Amino acid sequence: MHYAQSLDGRIAVAGRTTKLSSATGVERAHSLRASHDAVLVGAETVRIDDPLLTVRAVDGPQPRRVVLTTTLDLPEAARLVTDRATPSERIVIGTHAGARPEARAWLEGQGVTVLLVGEIAPHRASLAEALAALHARGVERLLVEGGGRVITSLVDAELADELSVEIAPVILGDAATPAVGRLGARASVTLTDARSTVEDGHVFVHGSLRGAR
Numbered sequence: 001m002h003y004a005q006s007l008d009g010r011i012a013v014a015g016r017t018t019k020l021s022s023a024t025g026v027e028r029a030h031s032l033r034a035s036h037d038a039v040l041v042g043a044e045t046v047r048i049d050d051p052l053l054t055v056r057a058v059d060g061p062q063p064r065r066v067v068l069t070t071t072l073d074l075p076e077a078a079r080l081v082t083d084r085a086t087p088s089e090r091i092v093i094g095t096h097a098g099a100r101p102e103a104r105a106w107l108e109g110q111g112v113t114v115l116l117v118g119e120i121a122p123h124r125a126s127l128a129e130a131l132a133a134l135h136a137r138g139v140e141r142l143l144v145e146g147g148g149r150v151i152t153s154l155v156d157a158e159l160a161d162e163l164s165v166e167i168a169p170v171i172l173g174d175a176a177t178p179a180v181g182r183l184g185a186r187a188s189v190t191l192t193d194a195r196s197t198v199e200d201g202h203v204f205v206h207g208s209l210r211g212a213r
């Protein structure tokens with residue numbers, strides 16, 4: 001997983017695109033994308049940020065791009081859906097219970113691959129099934145870039161191996177979106193092998209989540 005957060009652990013002003021990454025952070029994020037088979041974000045991140053999820057700041061291969069949703073409802077102008085120019089498969093994962101047939105038809109008409117998995121709670125697809133479906137399509141290394149609810153679900157389900165965080169010298173306050181929210185029965189998670197560097201006032205932390213609890 002990789003994301004940028006404020007000093008107080010927030011990834012965005014609620015409902016707004018919020019720039020937290022430095023130029024170095026963007027390069028690191030794009031290097032990470034290039035070293036993974038696929039990049040995944042949650043549907044709210046697509047609705048709010050409209051990311052392309054391509055590798056642009058460095059040279060490298062383009063990973064497949066994946067959106068996790070339940071309904072398959074994404075904005076018609078979403079760049080990730082409409083961008084046919086980048087040579088990377090676009091995949092949208094929805095749920096059998098929540099997927100709207102019209103949304104599926106529209107996505108497939110745009111050349112997007114649609115996969116359906118089980119739903120474990122409202123607006124929560126089964127991550128285990130989603131990861132298995134991606135693995136079955138050849139994705140060995142998956143980079144998850146957010147947002148907060150997807151990150152929280154992955155940490156809580158113990159399905160993430162490594163965490164890479166850029167901490168920006170900014171405070172966003174309680175109303176902003178947390179990087180990690182309520183962790184089920186878990187009180188806390190400590191990274192093992194954590195390493196950090198500081199560049200231009202931004203702290204970069206990288207550590208392992210496997211065996212961290």
Ligand SMILES: NC(=O)c1ccc[n+]([C@@H]2O[C@H](COP(=O)([O-])OP(=O)(O)OC[C@H]3O[C@@H](n4cnc5c(N)ncnc54)[C@H](OP(=O)(O)O)[C@@H]3O)[C@@H](O)[C@H]2O)c1
Binds near residue numbers: 012013070127153
């Ligand atoms: N600073 C950073 O590095 C960074 C990176 C990415 C995003 N962001 C910010 O994060 C914010 C969005 O985060 P968010 O927490 O509101 O939403 P999110 O995590 O991006 O997306 C949540 C959505 O993902 C879908 N989903 C399906 N299965 C899920 C599961 N098992 N667990 C969690 N979600 C699942 C649901 O979509 P449906 O509604 O379709 O059911 C759910 O509403 C935006 O403001 C964006 O700017 C910041």
